[in-house]
Amino acid sequence: MVDTLFLGIAVLTIVSAIAALEMRSLVYGGIALMGTLGGIAGFFILLDSPFVALFQIAVYVGSIAVLILFTIMLVKRELIFQKKEDTKRRYAGIGLMLIVMISLGAVVFNSGISSITTDEPAVDYREIGEDFLIYYWPALVAMALVLAGSVTGAMILARRHDEVEDEVEDEQRTD
Amino acid sequence: MIELTSTPIIILAILGGVGVALPVINIALKERGSMISYGIATLIALFAAIGYVLYQLALDHVAPAAIFSQDVLVDDAFGSLFAIAMLIVAIFTTVGSFNYMKNKANPSIYFSLILLSAIGMVLVAYATDLVMLFVAWELMSIPTYVLVGFLKKDPISNEAAIKYFLFGALASAIIIYGISLAYGITGSTNIGEVIQGFMVLDANMIPIGLLAVGMFIAGFGFKMGLVPFHMWLPDTYEGAPPTIATLLAAGTKKAGFAAALRVVVMGSVALSLDWTLALGIIAVMTMTVGNIAAVMQKNLARMLAYSSIGHAGYILIGLSIAPFSGIGLQGSLFHILNHAVMKGAAFIAVAGLVTALAVTHVEKLKGLARRMPITSLGLVISLLALAGVPPLSGFWSKLMLFGAAIDAGTVVWWGPWLAIAGVLNSALSLAYYGWIIRKMYFEGEKEKRIKEPKSIIAIMIFSIIFMVTIGVYPEPIIQFTEFATPAINAGLMP
Amino acid sequence: MATEVMATEGEAMYAWLIWILPFIAALIIPAVGKFSKISTGRVAVGFAAMSAISAAVLFPMALEGHEIHSQVDWISAIGLKAGVLADPLSIIMANVVGWISFLIMCYSTGYMKGDKDIVRFWFWMMFFIGSMQLIVLSDNLLQLFFGWEGVGLASYALISFWYRDKAQAHVGKEGRTALGIMEYYSPTHSGMKAFIMTKVGDVMMLAGMFMIFAFAGTFGFKELLADTSWAVNMSAESLLIPAAVLLFGGAVGKSAQFPLNEWLLEAMTGPTAVSALIHAATMVKAGVFLVARLGPLFFALGAAGILADQFFEIIAWVGAITALLLATQGMVNPEIKKVLAYSTGSQIGYMMMALGIAGLSQQFVDGYTAGFFHMISHAMFKASLFMAAGSLLHVVGSRFMTDMGGLRKKMRKTYAFMWAAGLALMGAPFITTGFWSKDAIFAAVYESGNEWALPIFIIAVLTAVITAFYTTRMMGMVFFGKESKHIEKMESEGHHIHEAPRSMWIPYGILAVLTIGIGIIGLSAEENLHHLFEEYLDHSFGIHSSHYIGEDSVLPGFLSGLNPIALGSSLVAFATGFGLGYIFYIGRWVDPAKFINSNIFFYALHKVILNRWYLNALIYWSFVIAPLWASRALWRYFEKTAIDTGMNVGLERAVGWGAKVVQGTQTGVPQSYLYVFGAGLLFVVLILLI
């Protein structure tokens, strides 16, 4: 049934999330992350939101993860295989994780959410478009600016040479 | 649908236009444009924006502190107050950068990012929809990640940026999570509707609401520098270029409060929680940790960073007792405005020091009063104002905050304790402010006057005038904050 | 006949002038001193004379029993007025003070000649006289207190006049200690001691004044007498006696009565003229005057059924103890001025005794007159003695009697005058004022009929014996026997020992002659005074005398007014004391040193007396050294450690420690930060949920 499907995706998502963090190789970790992201996309499909799922796959799995992978490739091999967090911190982290999981889980589980089901049909994704253009349009503009900002910013940071700085450096060298 | 002539839209248009245009022009000019011209363009845009805000206020086109609207943005006095504060900070940053950015790469991108971030800050204050709020929040944050790490050759700058980025990303994620919960139980992202939804929530849904509010506190608290979400803050402020530290300390921090006010306070009131004590505890923790850690700091920027943590605590007093005392929120708003100028001036003075002398170490400040008298004076006045010494502007807002806390004592027993913690902390803060003043004015005799950057002087003079004038005659600002303060209980309904 | 007379403007003016003139002089003297130092003396003497004349002008009024009460606004915010009250008591007192001061001022022109700080001297002398006259003439306690503190201040300034603390200005013998306390005092030290010790009395007096003011709402003597309801209220709360005793405390301090007597001896560091003024006219007499002023007031309350017996008992006993205590010390001291100082304290004790006993007897006026008469006669002979002693010091250059000896040939006039005054002090029968006044005291004590009369009488007689003894001793040591080594040395160095200059000997000559002269008519003088006071007390205070003593006397003729037992004791005391003194010091048949060492008891007694009964040492230990130790301990172990270090450094450290702790959490490791963030998120959520 769908339940099995759900369970399968859930297990895939969570296990690959853990794997993404815990696998010795960063590259495999990156691939595991793609699994998680894909799993989320699977959930989106389960939730009758194919549009978001598509977007998720396109943006996340398609571009972000690839971007990450490229970055990983950029760094040195030793760094990729390094795993040296100390055990104390690790256990503390696991403790924190479990407490968060259990406490938030308990909160959620004991709340009214636990009994919500729905039989109504999913929303039409044309509504999403309407939302974008009528209600959220300033947010959309703002997001465009976010993207513009992040792209220029990231470019500036990642760029290897800055002309002015190089000039200054040259001047200093001649001193 | 929001009017196209409303303040936030116009600001979005002006600043966004210029912000996007600058890099484009830069590319068009093959990266040969002069830093000054970019700066002036930025400045013009910012002045135009602030001018428009004031124009709208003067013409009474602005709703008085309407905290909700049916739209994603609302053109109200509350937002205008924040917008003025943020834009002043942005102007400070821009002007301060004229000297700081000399001989540094990519000025166009730098100024453009400042503009984008300024839009973000302003929109956060105007936003009345969680989505808008979140997008504006990111618009404010993401450029600052870049700006903090803008000095690519400087490992410190990079480290600061990485810490900032990690926290920022986590905080954003937590905010989305919180929004998702709030959305989930109320079925809307419009803050007004969310709050209304909160009010009619089933009892068994309330924990989720609380969870959402808790996540908002954590997520926004990161920007505000609330303890225990403050850890990134001193590192980042210290490592960032001081002009950008200005932007962070005086600007983005305030946006956190704007968001918290719209979402956390209102949400909490709607949920009729006993949340005030929690905020009160955080307030006391925040101011105490901030002030104590600031003692004995060797780096001026770091000291100011801790001090701004402390100030977050003061401002939070007003939020935490908002339902009990009319002037609590008003005091917070007043203090936000003041703090923008005071802390802005202080950080710009640091920028001046870095530009002119390349020092931030406190020991190196010996005899600064002789070397850079105007900068020193500005720094001293802003420090004293931060400490709440009358007759400077900081005094009045602290007065209102502590007064409100005492006033709240008639309703809640812990109200006066907030005030006591507050005054003791501001007294403690004098210890380290005084130390700086001592270094600058009482020590070092050999120094000779050096040329102070003109842009820094301009800012110093402006802030001194502001702080003293408001200190002597605070009435206009008090009136304005009163106008901008939402009535917390009555104003819940959209 | 003694009716209330509204004084004319002019007479009131004289009363004011008596005390204002000296102050005016004090004000102009520094200005005059700017131009001519010598003229300051003339100004001072002139003003002293004018003041004395002003007093003399009023004298006939006193004899007629009139009184002047003139007031002006002073602290109108509280409704206090300043005023003068010139009744017979104060007019007589003002005359005594005025004329004796005048003579002392004349004497000073010679004594202080050539001193470079002469301007300061005249300033303070005039200030001193003015303050004393202010005490005498003021009509209320607060104004009186101004004078009261004024004399204290002036005494401080004059006792430490030679503030450069040269060795010859000290008193006591260097190196001698009693219980570890040095018996050697510099002028500045003595001045402080005097000021502070009298201040102890003053604050008691202030407390007493305040208590009365709190109930009566006035400080005025006339007002206090006019309405005695305050006393009824105070007595109901049993506060009257404490208040009265506290007031008397002021007198104890100023008059150097036991237990505040010790300052008087060190007061000898001042110039001798100052000593004369303090002992004869001003300072110590102020206390007696205060008791004379207030005694009738409290006694008169008896009419309202309020008995102040305890108050008078305390006065009488304090007087008796002081008289004996100080007289004994006079027997052994080697310094001439100190002997005279002890004598003064002792004699003041007599006066207090008389004034105290007056309140205990039916015949208030007897003791009152006796005490006051003794004060007058003491003022004369003690002034004379001091001035003469000053001459001796001036001539010999040493304060020790052991440095003198055999001077009767060289200083004939002084010798003669000192005998005259000394005999008065001894109470030589019939021809000296001292005899009559002392006899009156004996009689008053003996006849008072109080339970304490007998012991006090015995003490009085014993004291009289001792007085006669030490006076003879003084005369013997100074004028008889061989010249001392000191004098021989001086002569060998070419100093010629000669009589003091005229300006010096004339004043004490006058007083010595007066002592004898008034002594001859002493009995009638006393009777007149008695009569005057009887009327004064009756008129002002309503104290009636039921009968006049001596009507059924066994003594014949002119002695009929006297009490035979008192007279007899007086004669015997004089004879015994003089005889003993003659044996040891004039005839020199027995060496006193051998006599003392012959017997362990005498030796011990001599030592105790020489060490001032250890009273001085005890006072120093408990009120000087102990507080200083306490202060030092407080300073070292509290102020410096607990407060200074604790509050400043401690607070600083605490904050610094807190800062270190907080900064320690800021490790710089992003993971830790993020961990804290996560924990914080949990914390916030949990707080909200709870």
Place this chain on the structure above:
Amino acid sequence: MEYALLQAVFLPLLLSPLAYIIGRKVGHTAATWFTFGLLLYCTVLVITASIDGTYEEHYPWTEIFGEFGLLLDGLAAPFAIMIYVLCTILALYSKPYMLHKFQEFYKEQAPKAVYQSDGTTLESLSEEKFVNRQSGVYYALFLVFAMGMLGTVLATNLIEFYIFFEVMLIPAFLLVGFWGDHPRRRIALMFFFWTHVGAVILLLGLLAIGLNVGSFDFADINEADIPSDVVVAAAVAIIIGLGVKLAAFGFHIWLPYAHGSAPTPISALLSPAMIGIGAYALFRLIVEFLPQTYADLSIWITIWGVATMFYGGAMALMQDDIKRVFAYSSISQMGYLLFGIGSISTLGLAGAEMMYVSHALGKGLLFMSAGILIVQVGTRSLSKLGGLGSKLPITAVCAVIGALTIMGVPPTSGFMGEWMLFYGVLETALEEGNDVRSLMFALGLVATVLTMSYMLWMLKRVFFGKLPENFSKVKEGSWYMLSPMMVLAGFTIVLGIYPDIFLSKIMPYMQGVLGG
């Protein structure tokens, strides 16, 4: 006489930059006389305004915190007059003293100013220029300090009061920090920190009252009825806050440092004028506004006062530095003020205020003579001084008059204050039949003897006794220093003989306060 008080308060502030410029461009003397003239004018304004009874001015200010008013009533007038009189004459006194100080500083600093670390030579600053610059700053700060103190006692609004209360701190802090004695920086900070802590505690109390009443104006507070639980807490906060200002026992530790270190004209302002403002505030805030609480707490104020009297006196005995003797003496004197304020009696309260006046006069004189010692003799260690009466006769006379004023010996004004306040305590003790009060009265009297002891001992060690040989060339101070002292000395005696000058204002006020 419009705006008289406004002028008196704000002219010094507004013209302080002018003082700076004059000092810098024209010179030391010109700045002195400018400051003196300005303050003299303001003093005259204050005095003339106070002559015809209560005088008030009001100006609009803030809505929440009330209006900006200046009030010269029976309570404020003596304080205001004393403050400005002292400031005026000390401006003159400062001239030689600060000149001496500046020259000392120049010697310390100037030779080093020639070379910089990078080897370049600077043109060295001439001494005259250095002095002129410093004096410009000094007089500017001096004026602001004066203005702050006056404003505090004239304020008619809690917030306004607090602002002035703090404003006077800043220039004082800077003055100590710039020209104090070693270790001036630490001491300046300590001073600032302590007094600021006191001030903020005070602020809490003020806020509690103001918010409860709903107005911060004195006039409204005076009429308001405040719930008792709030009032007690507020009163305790106010008393503690002012206790720090008064340097009452327990909170006194900053004072000996600050007063010992401050340049002497400033010590002579801090000690007599500034710390006593705490007493003014106690009158105004506690006695006048919270009479019920005052009645409840008064016994504790008295006890605190006695503890302070004794403690200050005992510590003064132990000091070697003459300025520290005076500083501890000030603590002790503030104990007298507290003692008097604790008496619920018209005369006691009036006496306490007279005590402020006479302390201002007496301690002013003493500090000024200490300044002469510093300038003329060059040391302030009591163990090194001695016998200076012959070398510095006028100073000695003034110091003795000052000491007598502090000791409360008539005919100085000290006695007038002292007897009234002691009487006040006794009156209440007798009225209430309160043994504790009676005991305190007795102890207070004992403390006067202690006061006398340390003062006389100090005089003995400075002016009397043998003259050390190295002082044989000491000369009397300049007339700039002596004439102000003589003015004060004269005034204390005039006031001691004729106290109505101030009492006629004080008494009706105190009667009104206690009668109501």
Place this chain on the structure above:
Amino acid sequence: MSNELIDFVIVSVALLAIGIYGLAVKRNFIRMLFAVEIVINAANLNLVAFARFLPHSGGQTFALFSIAIAAAEVAVGLALIIVAYRMYKNIDVADFRSLKG
């Protein structure tokens, strides 16, 4: 819908916790970036799940926004990594601790 809302929310909570764990423990900057992404995805999952069960379009819209913004964030983050790597030849965040105290 056969699955209940709670199922999705529980998965989301688990992912959130894992993300926090990753941030608190991992030293490698890139892995920390993974952790951030996991948290954001957890939130997105929540949004879409709620949007489905309400049902309401807003959640999906927001999810789209959130995905886009996450992309922008990641871009900046990666740029910072590159800068750091260029400077230190190292991306171990635990070594970035010159700012402290």
